[in-house]
Amino acid sequence: MRAVRFEADGSIRSVNVPVPQVEPDDVLVQVLAAGVCRTDLHLMDEVRFSARPPLIPGHEIAGRVTKVGSDVYLSKAGDLVAVHFEQPCGQCRQCRRKRTNLCRDGHSLGFDVQGGYAEHVKARQDTVLPLPADMDPALAAPLGCSGATAYRAVVALGNAGEEDLVVVLGAGGVGLSAVQIAKSQGARVVVVDPREDARNAALDAGAESAVPPEEAKDVHDADVVVDFVGRDSTLILGRSLLGVGGRYVAVAGGSEPVPMTATDIMEYGRAYLGSYSSTMADLARVVSLAEAGRLRPVVTRRAPLEEAGSVLQDLRDGKIVGRAVLEPTAV
Numbered sequence: 001m002r003a004v005r006f007e008a009d010g011s012i013r014s015v016n017v018p019v020p021q022v023e024p025d026d027v028l029v030q031v032l033a034a035g036v037c038r039t040d041l042h043l044m045d046e047v048r049f050s051a052r053p054p055l056i057p058g059h060e061i062a063g064r065v066t067k068v069g070s071d072v073y074l075s076k077a078g079d080l081v082a083v084h085f086e087q088p089c090g091q092c093r094q095c096r097r098k099r100t101n102l103c104r105d106g107h108s109l110g111f112d113v114q115g116g117y118a119e120h121v122k123a124r125q126d127t128v129l130p131l132p133a134d135m136d137p138a139l140a141a142p143l144g145c146s147g148a149t150a151y152r153a154v155v156a157l158g159n160a161g162e163e164d165l166v167v168v169l170g171a172g173g174v175g176l177s178a179v180q181i182a183k184s185q186g187a188r189v190v191v192v193d194p195r196e197d198a199r200n201a202a203l204d205a206g207a208e209s210a211v212p213p214e215e216a217k218d219v220h221d222a223d224v225v226v227d228f229v230g231r232d233s234t235l236i237l238g239r240s241l242l243g244v245g246g247r248y249v250a251v252a253g254g255s256e257p258v259p260m261t262a263t264d265i266m267e268y269g270r271a272y273l274g275s276y277s278s279t280m281a282d283l284a285r286v287v288s289l290a291e292a293g294r295l296r297p298v299v300t301r302r303a304p305l306e307e308a309g310s311v312l313q314d315l316r317d318g319k320i321v322g323r324a325v326l327e328p329t330a331v
Contacts, residue, residue, distance in 0.1 A: 002328065003118035004308040006055045010048040012309040017056070020114065020122035027075050027125050028067040029083055032137035034116035035060025035297075036311050036324040037145055038172060043111065044312065058116030059085035059109055062131065062140035063329070072125045081128040082140050083121065084148070084283050085109040090126075101152070101277040116141075117308055119328045129283055132291060138325045140290070142173060142297035146323060147286035148278035150178035150226075153249045155185060156282060157275050158224040162186035167219060167241050170228035171198035171210065173323040174251065176298045178226055179205040181286070184294045187224075192216045192237070201298055201321050213237060222246055226275075230254035244268045251275045298322030 001019050004012060022028050037060060046052045061083035065075050075081065088095050088103035095103050109115045109123065131140050160166050166182040168175050171193040182189045183206040191202035191210040199210035211219075213233070221243030227234050230252030238248050245268065265272060289295035301324040303311050311324045 001119040002305060003056050003114070004305055006044045006047040006057060008047060008054060010044075012044070012312065014306055017118070019120050022067055022069045022122055024069040024071040025125055026069045026122050027065050027072055027128055029061065029063040029081060029121050029123060029128065030066045031058075031061055031063040031116050031119060031121055031328045033062045033141035034058040034326045034328065035142040035144070035146065035173070036308070036315060036326060038315060040110070041312060041316055055110075056114040056117055057110045058118070058121075058326070059111065060141045060144045060146065061085070061109065061116035061121055062137040062144070063121070065128070066120070068125070074125045075128055075130070080131045080133055080135065080137070082131055082144055082283060082287060083109065083116070083123050084127045084129070084144055084278075084280050085111070085115070086277060086279070087113070087124055087127055098279070098281070100279050117305065117326060117328070127280060129280070129287055131287065135290070138299055138302055138327065139297055140287075141325055142177070142299065142323045143286045143290060143295075144283060145278070146173045146177045146297055147181075147290070147295060148282040149251065149275070150174050150181050151282045151286050152278045153226050153251045153275040154178050154181045154224070155285075157273050158226060158247050158249045160185050160187045160224045163188070164223035165190065165221065165243075166224045166226065167192065167216075167222045167238070168202070168207070168226050168228065169234045169238055170252070171195070171202040172228060173298065175228045176201055176205050176322050177286075177295065178228070179207050180295045181289065182224075184289055190219055190222075195318065197321050205298065216241065224249065226251060228252050232256035232258045239264070242270050245270065247271045247273060249273045249275050299325050301325070302327055304328075
């Protein structure tokens with residue numbers, strides 16, 4: 001089958017690889033759409049500059065089940081499905097506590113095992129979710145990360161609710177989903193992003209205002225700040241915007257240090273939280289929101305698998321608003 005692989009020399013190569021063989025508890029999914037996430041750029045750099053082996057990326061996946069293992073009872077051939085990239089072990093302490101996003105004994109599609117930049121992908125049966133037959137796979141695929149990651153940050157951890165003020169730092173693909181998810185909870189949303197086109201997309205997604213960072217100082221008493229950027233400047237800004245009892249949720253990682261004291265954390269009952277990945281429950285909730293018309297991932301480019309390199313370069317250059325989606329197989 002055709003696939004795209006990140007190589008150790010920094011190249012993005014089209015390759016032919018064997019179709020994955022399903023185990024008894026697996027399903028084989030023909031990939032109809034694979035979202036292109038900024039994390040894929042970080043993975044490409046890791047393959048080039050570290051000991052990470054060559055990788056077929058892609059962790060936002062929608063497709064059609066073509067084969068099932070002997071023990072599969074949740075899916076059948078022909079089902080249109082969204083694939084959750086986390087493949088937890090199901091046995092560890094975190095899995096038993098339903099915190100499968102924190103499992104360290106499983107695998108992640110597109111991170112440490114083959115992902116969706118390919119014609120087929122293999123997944124455990126309990127990590128695929130049926131989709132309505134008429135749902136566009138290109139809009140369904142980003143729900144697996146863009147939607148589910150935003151839901152975990154905004155609702156599961158941020159606890160955004162009716163009349164809360166939610167500030168979204170960074171209007172990329174996940175940030176634009178966060179705007180819509182916060183709105184679905186009855187919250188007011190302000191977006192901060194230096195890019196005019198991203199701010200316009202945020203307004204189209206339902207934000208009541210969208211401002212560049214230098215104008216964010218006029219925002220006060222936020223109940224939830226969700227940081228999809230992960231820089232020292234966004235942590236400092238986000239902290240300054242929090243109101244009494246506010247919750248700052250960090251989604252993007254970063255290594256820039258920021259001075260913080262115990263008083264900063266304790267004062268006015270503010271909370272600082274880290275949101276990591278998502279669970280199948282998060283994916284199920286965003287699929288429900290999409291079915292209800294309350295969440296529509298912002299997809300501004302669709303491309304065949306062979307154009308993965310140019311799409312990733314455009315993403316790195318800031319030319320893509322929202323999500324781009326690769327379509328390895330025609331619908």
